[in-house]
Amino acid sequence: MTDGKPKTKDRVLADLLAQPGQYLSGDQLAADLAISRESVWKAVKSLQKDGHRIVSKKKTGYAYLSSDHVDEQVVDAYLEQLSAGQQGFDTIQVFDDIGSTQTYAKDYLAVHPAANPAIFTARTMGAGYGRRGRAFFAPKDKGLYVSLSLPINPDKAVVASLLTTSAASVIAQVLEETFDGLDVSLKWVNDLIVKGHKVGGIITEAVFDMETQQYNALVLGFFVNVLPADYPAEIEQKAMAVLDDPKQLVDWNFLLAQLILALVKMNEDYQDGHYLADYRKRSFLIGQEVSLQVGSDLLVGTVTGISDQAGLELRLTNGEKKILYAGEVTKVKLHENLNL
CATH class of the missing domain: 3.30.930.10 (Bira Bifunctional Protein; Domain 2)
Incomplete structure (x- = not known):
């Protein structure tokens, strides 16, 4: 938020956010913030234009629901x-x-x-x-x-x-x-x-x-x-x-x-x-045959588990067992589209 005095719409939003989903009357908001009901209405319209989902109900007031963006x-x-x-x-x-x-x-x-x-x-x-x-x-x-x-x-x-x-x-x-x-x-x-x-x-x-x-x-x-x-x-x-x-x-x-x-x-x-x-x-890799790029080396084997330090346990095609902490799985036999 910007430095200095908060804008009226930010103050209205803060009041509504104190009870998200709950209705606050225009009179209550005006009294809380020491502004006019017209100022409340204008602030709500501005907030709605900014992408905040604020609903209104006659004789009940306004309620904040959500926003269409991170705020x-x-x-x-x-x-x-x-x-x-x-x-x-x-x-x-x-x-x-x-x-x-x-x-x-x-x-x-x-x-x-x-x-x-x-x-x-x-x-x-x-x-x-x-x-x-x-x-x-x-x-x-x-x-x-x-x-x-x-x-x-x-x-x-x-x-x-x-x-x-x-x-x-x-x-x-x-x-x-x-x-x-x-x-x-x-x-x-x-x-x-x-x-x-x-x-x-x-x-x-x-x-x-x-x-x-x-x-x-x-x-x-x-x-x-x-x-x-x-x-x-x-x-x-x-x-x-x-x-x-x-x-x-x-x-x-x-x-x-x-x-x-x-x-x-x-x-x-x-x-x-x-x-x-x-x-x-x-992990869907356990039990699957994978190709793993480690530096310039390409390893092929079956994933047998995840170690206690989160390494990939791999049994190579020659039977050798390895625990790897670096590298990238470039191909999974059943999921060839995962090369991301």
Whole structure:
């Protein structure tokens, strides 16, 4: 939000957000904010034009339902409500358009180390990237594109493999709890899969402090394709959205708040590996023959499991057994469209 005195429409929105889904009369809003009923009406019209779904009922008032886009004020209010005010954030920044939230987050945190988590998200991105620097398509208001900084606890080890797989499990759980009938599986190490197509991905990076010669933050980047879009030709057979109906209403800010709080909680205790049981259950690679690119080497074998450190357990065609913590599954015998 901008500095200085809040706009009238932002004050009206804040009042409505205090009780989302509940009606507040125009008289009550006017009294709360010491403005006229006409000012309330104008503010509501402006908010509706901005994409906030606010309904009105004669002799009852106005109620906030949701927004058609990620909004800083709304997600901040939901984070406050869902955490009962117990979870603080150093900054919450929402961009209409940006090159990459991940790049921005790392640059920002290098100058502004965060004691609490920090959120960087955008309605669209022009230069988003995933693992191995691969670019991805981020159509406006069709998905969530997020970078979340997670402070490093000096008393706990950072286990990158467990962090990424635990985050994948948590995101899958929240999506299934949000959308009825959804079934999310996982492709090692970081891809979210629905009906054999990729709907999201995760990247974990660290911010290094040159002065202290230590890492001062982790940046967990993730995207989720929520609504269908016109995907570029090179990925249209591989990518998909969580929902089939492009007109389905999505409570973007409530979903984002749920994901953020679940990931922040996950960061507190993922090191003990207790998210692995769910990750293994969701992994469709176990028991499958795969091709795995590791550097310049192409390995072919059968996935026998996920190790306690989230490595891929592979039995090569010559019988040799390996546990891999790096590499990319480029082909699965039953899912040849997953080369993303």
